[in-house]
Amino acid sequence: MTPPPRRPLLRRSVSASLALAVAAFGTAAAVVLSSAPAAQAAGVPAPSPVAVPGRGATVPFKEQEAEYAATNGTLIGPNRLYGTLPSEASGRQAVTLDAVGEYVEFTLTAPANAMSFRYSLPDNAAGSGRDASIDVTVNGASPKAVPVTSKYGWYYGGYPFNNNPGDTNPHHFYDEARTMFGSTLAAGTKVRLQVSSTAASPSFTIDLADFEQVAAPTAKPSGALDVVADFGADPTGTADSTAKIQAAVDAGKAQGKEVYIPQGTFQVRDHIVVDKVTLRGAGPWYSVLTGRDPVNRSKAVGVYGKYARDGGSSNVTLKDFAIIGDIRERVDDDQVNAIGGALSNSTVDNVWMQHTKCGAWMDGPMDNFTIKNSRILDQTADGVNFHYGVTNSTVTNTFVRNTGDDGLAMWAENIPNVKNKFTFNTVILPILANNIVTYGGKDITISDNVMSDTISNGGGLHIANRYPGVNSGQGTAVSGVTTAARNTLIRTGNNDYNWQFGVGAIWFSGLNEPINATINISDSEILDSSYAAIHLIEGATNGLHFDNIKIDGAGTYALQIQSPGKATFNNVVATHIAQSNPIHNCVGSGFEITRGSGNSGWYADPPACTGTWPTPVWTNGGVPGGGSGPTDPPTDPPTDPTDPPTDPPAETGNLAQGRNVTESGHADVYSASRAVDGDANSYWESTNHAFPQTITVDLGAAKAVKRLVLKLPPAAAWSTRTQTLSVSGSTDNNTFNSLKESAGYTFDPSSGNRATVTLPGTSARYLRLTFTGNTGWPAAQLSEVEAYTS
Secondary structure (H helix, E strand, O other): OOOOOOOOOOOOOOOOOOOOEOOOOOOOOOOEEOOOOOOOOOOOOOEOOOOOOOOOOOOOEEEEEHHHOEEOOEEEOOOOOOOOHHHHOHHHOEEEEOOOOOEEEEEOOOOEEEEEEEEEOOOOOOOOOOEEEEEEEEOOEEEEEEEEEOOOOOEEOOOOOEOOOOOOOOEOOOEEEEEEEEEEEOOOOEEEEEOOOOOOOOOEEEEEEEEEOOOOOOOOOOOOEEOOOOOOOOOOOOOEOHHHHHHHHHHHHHHOOOEEEOOEEEEOOOEEEEOOOEEEEOOOOOEEEEOEOOOOOOOEOEEEEOOHHHOOEEOOEEEEEEEEOOOOOOOOOOOOOOEEEOEEOEEEEEEEEEOOOOOEEEEOOEEOEEEEOOEEEOOOOOOEEEEOOEEOOEEEOOEEEOOOOOOEEEEOOOOOOEOOEEEOOEEEOOOOOOOEEEEOOEOOEEEOOEEEOOOOOOOOEEEEOOOOOOOHHHOOOOEOEEEEEOOEEEOOOOEEOOOOEEOOOEEEEOOOOOEEEEEEEEEEEEEEEOOOOEEEEOOOEEEEEEEEEEEEEEOOOOEEEOOOEEEEEEEEEEEEEOOOOOEEEOOHHHEEEEEOOOOEOOOOOOOEOOOOOOOOOEOOOOOOEOOOOOOOOOOOOOOOOOOOOOOOOOOOOOOOOOOOEEEOOOOOOOOHHHHHOOOOOOOEEOOOOOOOEEEEEEEEEEEEOOEEEEEOOOOOOOOOEEEEEEEEEEOOOOOOEEEEEEEEEEEOHHHOOEEEEEOOOOEEEEEEEEEEEEOOOOOOEEOEEEEEOO
16 A cells, blocks of 8 residues: 655744642632652652543543652652653653662552553663663562663654764653553552663663553454454464454455454554454453564554545444554654554544554544544654544544654644544643644634643644645635633643743644634633743734633743734633733734633733743742742732723834734745744745745834844855845835835845844834845745834
């Protein structure tokens, strides 16, 4: 089966005290803080994303954090600084064991016959990872050596990353291992992870353990075809069973029978292609598909529908087995996902997906597809991505942890995504990008989820017109009504290492074009955010409605406004915001706020517009830390006036940043919004070979602009060039008058790659730059156009 043309999973430059029970407005949800028993590791109490009442996935395990267990190891964290070991741990804390005899000991709170644990080993010098083992003991007796490895972790360099330790930017440190005890252990049993040797690994960092009572294997359904008994597949994993399982699946379709995978580990080195068939195992702890082609590394285990261009597949059920791959690198063109292709009218139920590139990357068009009751762990890229026209499809009651990119994503590239839903999922620790996101999409629902511990270049919840193929011309932009209700976000958002400022817990982007839709955010909690709680950037977002929102703890601001938009706020209450002024807004009246009743703690007039970004102060569930900000958050948030201001606040600084902008045209993804996004490394490039070209900035109101600063990216790769341009102004966007005659302006990387244009200070709301030449490229180019009144 030949895959469709692949597009890379693009990643451009993106970028105190919590109550012991935080009740949502109008809901019964509460976030419980883990507590440290006396004389134990004494980690800082922090809200847990597991078992939030009424929200997230209903999981079959009881989770315990190492930092609250009995140990003679070393507590690390809390720390959210990207590239540090505790920053990628659940709750941003863990325990390191680096000597023989050191341990972490958990006491069972319920009967269990199995455990999985999250850990990290150091990489080796070659970057290929190391193998070791750690002992599991029960009540101090009968140690069992459990294999652990760092082969599936430790990535370096820039996107899409590599396995070279000599490069910079180490990340993706953790992995998970699982084992069964052989019998059911009673509540109160002590289970210890203990180091017996440091010869294979100098240290073992333990994040958490999940204890589970696994049901007995599911027997073969009556009349089902057996991949072992009937087709000779090898349950020991020694022989390649790809062809034999494929033969069983084909026979199941032809005969209208289910296909059963009994207990065993099966070597599968290419896709099993399914259509109009049920493929069922004995349970994800018993029936495991694994493997990779030893020569052609772009071929690996996966269960796929036919690609849409080949007609797609339909009426498929995948149930009760595990797909545990062997993917140790990220190659975006490789189809090495656990589940893929096009699967209409199909269901994935209780499938464990681990060590593949993506859990499920679905290329439509396809309709009515569901993933439910599943686990997606330790991926090199996305957990799930609904891509190319996926409609009426759902991910629900699914647990996602440690993805290398977006946890759950929808990307309407070129073909509309319509009426999809992400509901009742728990999404934890995406190493890059967002917990949950929709890039474009019509009538999307993202509700009743728990999102926690974003690591870098993303937020908890993202709604955006971003990435190729997302635009209103193709019907793929955000449209209709987007509903995000009853979500809980914990320690989400983080620093963007390209932008060099924080991304909010909930954030919106109109990079490709402004968002003009209805977006309802309601009945949700935004807790202990690493930076801002709510964030707008890269083009306007209109139609926002925030209702019954509790913001408790933000490392910087309640609102970080870097682009225009319109929003209503009702019963939005913010507490424990690190900055004394809870709003950062340099677009002024370009962001229109309508305040209803019940608001407090997040509004200020005037807002902050400092030109610098404060160091975040992380509350860590009650203990401030993480920067040089105030020791304690403000105890008295700014008073929220009864009436909204009648006059916009005075504007200072760059008046163009984040404003609405139009253009005569652009090349590829280099749209005009990049020239006002505050990021000198992104840029607008006009249509090539088509001078004259224009870019027009709407300042929101008439301003007496006296100076423009025009920039190109500062990188030395940009050679010196001269661009010829003129400047005109207008009060109505119809009649433009000359403000500066055409002249050549030189951009030289050795002097900052910028040019200054002086203007007479004539009042104008719209500023238009008209380009007629560029000695360095056959198009107009700007990374920033900045407008100043002095």
